[in-house]
Amino acid sequence: MKRTSRDIRTANRYEVLRQIIAQSPTSRQTLAAATGLSVATVATLVGELLDLRMITEVGFEDSAGGRPRGLVAVNASGGALIGVDMAETYVRVELFDLGLNVLARAVEDMRPGESRPEQAVGQVAAAVGAVVAQAGIEGARVLGVGVSVPGQVDRATGIAEYAPNWDWHDVPLLDLLAEYIAYPLHLDNPLRASAVAELWFGAARGREDAVVVNLGTGVGAGLVLGGGLYRGVSNSAGEWGHTTLVLDGRLCHCGNHGCVETYVGAPGIMLNLRELGPRSPLLHPEDQTATIDALALGVAAGDPVAVKVVRDTARYLGAGIADLVNVYNPEVVVLSSWVAKKLGAPLLDEVREAVRRHALRRPFAATEIVLSPVPTDPVCLGAATFALEGALQAVGQRSPKRTTPARSRTAPPS
Amino acid sequence: MKRTSRDIRTANRYEVLRQIIAQSPTSRQTLAAATGLSVATVATLVGELLDLRMITEVGFEDSAGGRPRGLVAVNASGGALIGVDMAETYVRVELFDLGLNVLARAVEDMRPGESRPEQAVGQVAAAVGAVVAQAGIEGARVLGVGVSVPGQVDRATGIAEYAPNWDWHDVPLLDLLAEYIAYPLHLDNPLRASAVAELWFGAARGREDAVVVNLGTGVGAGLVLGGGLYRGVSNSAGEWGHTTLVLDGRLCHCGNHGCVETYVGAPGIMLNLRELGPRSPLLHPEDQTATIDALALGVAAGDPVAVKVVRDTARYLGAGIADLVNVYNPEVVVLSSWVAKKLGAPLLDEVREAVRRHALRRPFAATEIVLSPVPTDPVCLGAATFALEGALQAVGQRSPKRTTPARSRTAPPS
Ligand SMILES: [Zn+2]
Ligand SMILES: [Zn+2]
Numbered sequence: 001m002k003r004t005s006r007d008i009r010t011a012n013r014y015e016v017l018r019q020i021i022a023q024s025p026t027s028r029q030t031l032a033a034a035t036g037l038s039v040a041t042v043a044t045l046v047g048e049l050l051d052l053r054m055i056t057e058v059g060f061e062d063s064a065g066g067r068p069r070g071l072v073a074v075n076a077s078g079g080a081l082i083g084v085d086m087a088e089t090y091v092r093v094e095l096f097d098l099g100l101n102v103l104a105r106a107v108e109d110m111r112p113g114e115s116r117p118e119q120a121v122g123q124v125a126a127a128v129g130a131v132v133a134q135a136g137i138e139g140a141r142v143l144g145v146g147v148s149v150p151g152q153v154d155r156a157t158g159i160a161e162y163a164p165n166w167d168w169h170d171v172p173l174l175d176l177l178a179e180y181i182a183y184p185l186h187l188d189n190p191l192r193a194s195a196v197a198e199l200w201f202g203a204a205r206g207r208e209d210a211v212v213v214n215l216g217t218g219v220g221a222g223l224v225l226g227g228g229l230y231r232g233v234s235n236s237a238g239e240w241g242h243t244t245l246v247l248d249g250r251l252c253h254c255g256n257h258g259c260v261e262t263y264v265g266a267p268g269i270m271l272n273l274r275e276l277g278p279r280s281p282l283l284h285p286e287d288q289t290a291t292i293d294a295l296a297l298g299v300a301a302g303d304p305v306a307v308k309v310v311r312d313t314a315r316y317l318g319a320g321i322a323d324l325v326n327v328y329n330p331e332v333v334v335l336s337s338w339v340a341k342k343l344g345a346p347l348l349d350e351v352r353e354a355v356r357r358h359a360l361r362r363p364f365a366a367t368e369i370v371l372s373p374v375p376t377d378p379v380c381l382g383a384a385t386f387a388l389e390g391a392l393q394a395v396g397q398r399s400p401k402r403t404t405p406a407r408s409r410t411a412p413p414s
Numbered sequence: 415m416k417r418t419s420r421d422i423r424t425a426n427r428y429e430v431l432r433q434i435i436a437q438s439p440t441s442r443q444t445l446a447a448a449t450g451l452s453v454a455t456v457a458t459l460v461g462e463l464l465d466l467r468m469i470t471e472v473g474f475e476d477s478a479g480g481r482p483r484g485l486v487a488v489n490a491s492g493g494a495l496i497g498v499d500m501a502e503t504y505v506r507v508e509l510f511d512l513g514l515n516v517l518a519r520a521v522e523d524m525r526p527g528e529s530r531p532e533q534a535v536g537q538v539a540a541a542v543g544a545v546v547a548q549a550g551i552e553g554a555r556v557l558g559v560g561v562s563v564p565g566q567v568d569r570a571t572g573i574a575e576y577a578p579n580w581d582w583h584d585v586p587l588l589d590l591l592a593e594y595i596a597y598p599l600h601l602d603n604p605l606r607a608s609a610v611a612e613l614w615f616g617a618a619r620g621r622e623d624a625v626v627v628n629l630g631t632g633v634g635a636g637l638v639l640g641g642g643l644y645r646g647v648s649n650s651a652g653e654w655g656h657t658t659l660v661l662d663g664r665l666c667h668c669g670n671h672g673c674v675e676t677y678v679g680a681p682g683i684m685l686n687l688r689e690l691g692p693r694s695p696l697l698h699p700e701d702q703t704a705t706i707d708a709l710a711l712g713v714a715a716g717d718p719v720a721v722k723v724v725r726d727t728a729r730y731l732g733a734g735i736a737d738l739v740n741v742y743n744p745e746v747v748v749l750s751s752w753v754a755k756k757l758g759a760p761l762l763d764e765v766r767e768a769v770r771r772h773a774l775r776r777p778f779a780a781t782e783i784v785l786s787p788v789p790t791d792p793v794c795l796g797a798a799t800f801a802l803e804g805a806l807q808a809v810g811q812r813s814p815k816r817t818t819p820a821r822s823r824t825a826p827p828s
Binding site (some may be wrong): 005007008025032057152161162208209220223225227230231233234235237238239240242243245246247249254256270316317320322323324326327330331357358359360362363366367368 | 419566575613622623635637639640644645646647648649650651652653654656657658659661663668669670724730733734737738740741742743744747771772773774777780781793798815
């Protein structure tokens, strides 16, 4: 019962801005109809967003018989947001306007020997400096920076608790970043970043209960429950990649056997391929991306090995997603991240059929299964959205939750 | 974003009454401290509960230096609640006072050939009539009847959509019951009934995120998320019993293979035993209850077959519960229902160890795993709690959501 009326006000503020971003210009009356809020409540929230200069008045529309209705629209230049996707093999940084259009982008390889926290922080700081310069905006207009880092993170303290690929343990990431970056910083992981991207801009928009299945090197499920992100008691909910699909099956790096991830993460798909055709030309043993690309091309060309590998993978995935359907009874399951994007519609079709075979009939009938409609990198977009939420949460508070120390700089030391 | 300030008020009303039931007498100040609500909000809610005669003023306590504080307590005789547990093989009906103490009880066998809806409804109606007579209370004081029926149910329409054991499909159960029962009726299933029992009176009280694992003939998980029951989009969340634990494993009655239920439901445990010792004297082939009783006695006596069967079952259960820990990141996992109660502490110890082996380290460290502390039948208690929630929800509404037709009677026709 910890949810307060303050939380409700914040959630309503999110919802109204979400609607305005989705469809500008719009009137308070249209917003009220779309959100289910009263016109008076919408008017108050619109007033707050106008004060923040996140939206602007843009004229009037006629209303049948009544007086003209004022229209509002996103003030795209009212601020900028930065999203950082620190992935296993690269750092990607994007700068967005308030309409969440990408204004600038920087992508850097994260080389295997250079993943110590200080090195990664230096790379992120440089890339953040680069996108601000590239976009040609004043630093003062950056409302915040959202940072996504794989593994388990503590948002409140800004600590990356455990990132298996880099062997990071309890790295005070935001404190390190704050040495270089003078904007409010927000930490979370890719599961929740891509879930919030779907919630604001994708297939989970306007849904109460949705599951965003991330298919990349690692796999997991971002959970939208009751119209908001679900985090669990220590912010680690959604580790569906480490649920057991095959008791005593493949060994997983988490120590368990038969985890979903070992069958449907990119390395797991490579193993599915290797088991089927050890000498298949589709297999690029040291390169996940090249292998998944080859599979996608192979399926398009009707290569029987490629078709079989995608079908086998979809069978594992279908059984795992059926578990989510049975336990959560969601309105929609969204397939997101790069493997889903590359394998696309053929994978989706096979997955739907496999989920149908494994799930209970009624919850299956209540669930749509779709590919993410987000056109850009959902993790960068979601990370930027955390920064936007941070700015909206700060309304009426004296200062944002996380303030940057006075000694901060905006560029790395060299 | 559908959660309104009305929902918050209802949730707060639940929370205050829950606290008063847990500890009477108590003061508004103590309630405010326990719930995190302001004293003014608590005073308003206490006023509503006094108006409903669910609680009474019971005097004053001194407060250091200040004026004496008014004390309130549950008005146990302020109303009665009835819980109905329609299980696979029996119907159990209990009548509770407002302190949720059992005042009367009726249990009837549901014989295999007599599970047509009309027959079951006749039995329930007779048992409801019997407990009201037994308790010697005026019918007018019954605030409502909660009914739990296995399978998938539609609460809003009162329809039992699918009960596999009886082959029921879309039975309009509440309409049928309303022919005989003149009290407000509330329908749900045993997963959610036992979860709400834990939420109000058991191990989930005061928790934000909890999973109540039901171990009986069927198995499933009632989900408490954000301090309230989570239902999913079509009220079928929690079908953990039908998640895949062993791909291509045992055939389940749901059509899938390798479901958790086929390994840890009572018939699954019997199969674990049969595989280990086909001629074991512990096995009572036609009697689940007798077999589980024999296993419990065998473990207590150190019988190596019984110990091995419980360990094997705990291993399956541990892998399945680890999935819930990884996906939900709950504060507490509660083992409930009759199999958990009979196998008790030896099962719990083995399960904890097995979950530790299968779950991720951090979410495991954040989770307690306990046996249900509810001393009575949690399904009857939970069903009665749905009736109590119904009465609390109706505050300030003209009439309860479901009213009984004028033609209703309180006893079956025969
Ligand atoms: Zn794993
Ligand atoms: Zn099943």
